[in-house]
Amino acid sequence: MHSYRHDLEMLRDRRFALLLTARTISVLGSSFAPVALAFGVLALPGATATTLSVVLAAESLPMVAFMLVGGVIADRLPRHRVMMAGEALNAAAFSCLAVMLLTGWTPLPALVTAAAVSGVAIAILFPALTGIIPDVVPADRLQTANALMGLGANVSRVAGLVLSGATVVLLGGGWALVVSGAMFAVAAVLVAALRLTPAERSAAERHSVLADLRGGWREFISRQWLWVVVAQFSVLVMAVQAAHGVLGPLVAKEHLGGAAAWSAVLAGEAVGMIGGVFLALRLRPRRPILVGTCMTVPTALPYLLLGLDAPLWTIVIGAVVMGVCFDLFGVLWNTTMQREIPPESLSRVSSYDALGSLMFGPIGLLVAGPLAILIGPEPALLGCAAVVVLASLAALLSPGVRNLRAPEPAEEPDVLAH
Template identity: 40%
Template sequence: MTVGDQGASPLRSPAFRRFLLAQLVSATGTAMAPVALAFAVIEQGGGARSLGIVLAANTVPALVLLLVGGVLADRVSRSRILFLGNLGAGAAQAAVAVLVATGTATTAAMSVCACASGAAAAFTTPAARGVVSRLVAPGRLQPANALIRVPRNAVKVAGPVVGGFVVSLAGPAWALGWDAVTFAVAALLLAGLRLAGAGPAGGQRAGLVAELRHGWAGFRSRVWLWSYTLSGTAVVAAWLAGYQLLGPLVAERSYAGAGSWGLIQGAFAAGLLAGTFVCLLWRPRRLMLVAVVTSSGLFLPLAAMGLGLPLLWVLGAAVVAGAGMDVAVVAWSTAMQQQIPDAELGRLNAFSSLGEQLAIPLGYLVVAVASAYWSGGHILLVCSAVILAAGVANACVRDVRRIRRS
């Protein structure tokens, strides 16, 4: 393990600085990509149906291959996986950029590229979550996790705005091309980490199914882990359905439309960034309990919009929710890195992430059915209640309250 002094700042580690720089570079492209992709689909004559197909093509491989990615993250060099995965994602985005620039983009062709990008993410996600514990000392994991969130959250504030300007001035191909370049640069930076594989000593490895079974046994044996994953599945489903799907519709009907929705999104992003700095200053001992309580704050903006409160109240609720969400992510990441052996980290992260991935279509489907019977405001209140109830139930789990900083 490449770690420094227990009391030293993570930034004193050259390897950690390299990893942090890779995250920053990649985030600048990733923040612009959704805007560019949406307008690329529109330019080639597609609508909501075409965009939905392309997005689904990106999501399905992640669901199918995520557990395989977790096994590989525990078998081979995580830096090699990140290098190859970022190269693959960059190649896919470059192909889309070329198709859009030459006017030959079709829904089918863009879906193939999206599928390749989703497959790459299935392998890089578990690997990336197991890198930080290899780069810094155990006592510096929380500040390291918080520092990684700084560039991601900062770019979330400005990235969509910059992406919108790039798309409007130069076209979506340029924004997609920049995303491809950032993937390539990040790949080269990550290749320099040269992390060894996390497999068992002596080279004795079980088959894929056996390792998945072992990972599942480890996941199931940790009550704090599977209970948080179960609760998180409900929270993510309710949050995405309420915020991403219904939020713009309610903003259009009850507030000032796109302008108000942009302010709400900006407030949430600002809250995320504020939460990052909270984590740099505050080091709670009960990591899992803090993660549960702070993530439950997501119910606030949904409840505020559902009740039709004034926009200032919604903005305040969004800031608090964003700050709480980022504190939860950092606390959760730190708990995983401290409580789970490195050789199992990839698989257990994959099992946990699978619940979040399954929540996305689940939430959208439930809202699609419910919208035929209830108004958007009523569904937002139900979603906020689900988030709050899931948080309270998870906080009552004794194992969750027992997990402390090591």
């Protein structure tokens, strides 16, 4: 048994507290950025939806292109320095975007360049973040650390939904981007204060980037549970992107009352993600990947209810369930990766995980609109729900997914008294 009191004692650890605070502030900055950037760009003279699409694509394409390189960098260099560089790049990118919007000097190539720098920053940050947690906390506290990191991130996302909109309305998109850039800068300073001792690689261990990528690929492909779930998520994320990005808002606009209804669905998901953290702190399954994969099946619930024209309150409840399940899966997944993957390869493997899981997402966004026109948004949402369920059930056919076991929990006699 574990206790919340015992879990919260981790906050007394200076290094973990610094990392948690830095990540929470960084996610808050990230939550500000989409709203501020979208309304800031659309408010420019002559700007259209195409202008915004070009700027957003300029951020997403470098993120995908550099993700594997980010994994190599994070395995080669001290991860806190890599994270510091990523946060600093994000601060510079969004500060430049803010200056452009506030001064009115907004040539599209300059906007695209700044957005591309942010995409590179994300590609550097993500693999380093996955790898740094085992550098900061002991192995028996990994799940608690991941859950607390998730709690900070989820609270920031909810706060960002509220504060970013208010800042844009009151001050404008440019000043909201100033706030976002400042948050990234603060996160960079906090990460720099970690001062972790790097594990130096000997000259014999140093290879070319391609050799490091091949080594990371061998680690990735040698674990059936790993590549099977990543393959599952490549399909699942495609369906979720289509449903969440296009089809859900369409149904909300046509049948549920518009933006307010869709905001309620998103808020329900956010609340569920916060609740999922507390479940993740308590749950210690012996087969974490089996339990995590089972948790992806109910994530189809809000799409099923939207497709059936169910009342809004039931869809919001479905979104809460989705949030709980996705958060629980995320904690179990990250903890298992950190336990099973050698530390020297962890960031490269996490970059393959991210790339594989996200690579079909843009396809979902591209086909959602034509599919809604061809068969209607409700049938398309039912199709998305079916894809999520079938992909999850297919992953459960894998022996690696079903049989991977967590190590036996360490005895904690001081905790049992609570």
